């Protein structure tokens with residue numbers, strides 16, 4: 001049984017949820033792979049924080065330094081948007097199907113694709129669908 005964003009949001013303290021409301025507009029990237037949702041949220045550091053939410057097992061993680069709250073404001077903001085507008089999370093690239101580029105590390109290929117996805121989400125999403133057509137069921 002997978003969880004709903006509402007159920008996960010309940011484990012965030014009220015204060016965190018309040019601050020999350022103001023962060024909704026800072027979410028720069030949204031994607032989904034099956035039951036896993038990823039976002040990037042602009043914060044106080046130059047690089048955005050990366051949030052990952054798995055509705056299948058309820059795992060929530062963020063790259064920010066908040067270790068005090070089980071669900072930080074970035075994850076809470078992502079959950080709020082996921083609850084209100086799940087369709088805004090575009091189908092992402094399954095990481096194991098990253099194309100090989102000679103002389104490039106996987107992380108560099110991923111960064112390039114991330115950047116392209118930010119600029120041309122429709123094109124990259126379309127291409128990702130073609131790449132993963134063979135095992136589409138697995139990625140649902």
Ligand SMILES: [Zn+2]
Nearest residue numbers: 062064072074
């Ligand atoms: Zn965070």
